[in-house]
Amino acid sequence: MKKTLTTLCAMLMCFLPLALCAQDNSKEGTNNMNGKKVLVAFFSRADENYNVGYIEKGNTQIIAEMIAEETGGTLFHIETVTPYPADYMECIDVAKKELNSKARPTIKGDAQVEDYDIIFLGYPNWWGDVPMAVYTFIKKHDWQGKTVIPFCTHEGSGLSSTEGKLKNACKGATFLKGLAIQGATAQNRQTQARQSVMNWLGKLEIKN
Numbered sequence: 295m296k297k298t299l300t301t302l303c304a305m306l307m308c309f310l311p312l313a314l315c316a317q318d319n320s321k322e323g324t325n326n327m328n329g330k331k332v333l334v335a336f337f338s339r340a341d342e343n344y345n346v347g348y349i350e351k352g353n354t355q356i357i358a359e360m361i362a363e364e365t366g367g368t369l370f371h372i373e374t375v376t377p378y379p380a381d382y383m384e385c386i387d388v389a390k391k392e393l394n395s396k397a398r399p400t401i402k403g404d405a406q407v408e409d410y411d412i413i414f415l416g417y418p419n420w421w422g423d424v425p426m427a428v429y430t431f432i433k434k435h436d437w438q439g440k441t442v443i444p445f446c447t448h449e450g451s452g453l454s455s456t457e458g459k460l461k462n463a464c465k466g467a468t469f470l471k472g473l474a475i476q477g478a479t480a481q482n483r484q485t486q487a488r489q490s491v492m493n494w495l496g497k498l499e500i501k502n
């Protein structure tokens with residue numbers, strides 16, 4: 295009996311580390327970020343939106359969650375203290391006024407950008423720009439030496455001039471190639487959206 299127990303323990307000692315390794319590898323997914331600390335910060339709005347009707351989870355949030363799953367990154371949702379109207383047309387009015395006045399709406403909480411190496415920055419394309427709350431978030435932090443990787447959802451505009459605007463705002467950061475995914479694809483065709491995310495992540499050149 296004692297001998298059987300000793301043999302069992304020895305087998306466990308041999309195989310447990312292997313089992314734990316296998317578990318760790320599966321968490322890393324297919325997209326190794328070279329051991330860097332990864333933050334996935336995103337703005338996203340649920341409720342009524344163009345082309346998708348009323349949604350429970352914003353299009354950009356769906357993509358942000360995929361990126362976090364694939365990279366092991368930490369998610370941070372950039373949310374305004376005052377929520378946007380649920381009605382699409384009312385939201386358009388508020389957002390347009392904010393854009394025209396270069397508003398910096400107050401956001402809930404924060405993420406310590408300074409503690410990370412790579413920051414995936416996600417947002418919906420709003421008239422060729424990022425929602426003003428994204429600038430509120432950017433202005434709170436020091437971007438020197440960080441690697442920023444933009445991603446957006448949109449309904450036709452792609453990334454347009456958002457990458458250039460973010461480069462101006464995140465002083466001292468290195469930018470890698472961004473990703474644009476149609477909002478309706480993120481919402482309704484998630485297998486396709488995930489494939490685009492995986493292809494893009496696989497091509498990013500993360501420096502050691």
Ligand SMILES: Cc1cc2nc3c(=O)[nH]c(=O)nc-3n(C[C@H](O)[C@H](O)[C@H](O)COP(=O)(O)O)c2cc1C
Binds near residue numbers: 452477
């Ligand atoms: C205020 C506002 C402005 C928008 N402007 C554009 C635009 O200029 N070009 C575009 O392709 N889509 C535009 N859209 C559509 C969003 O970019 C698209 O629905 C996006 O997927 C929404 O992401 P979210 O659900 O994460 O907020 C706009 C949507 C809103 C609410």
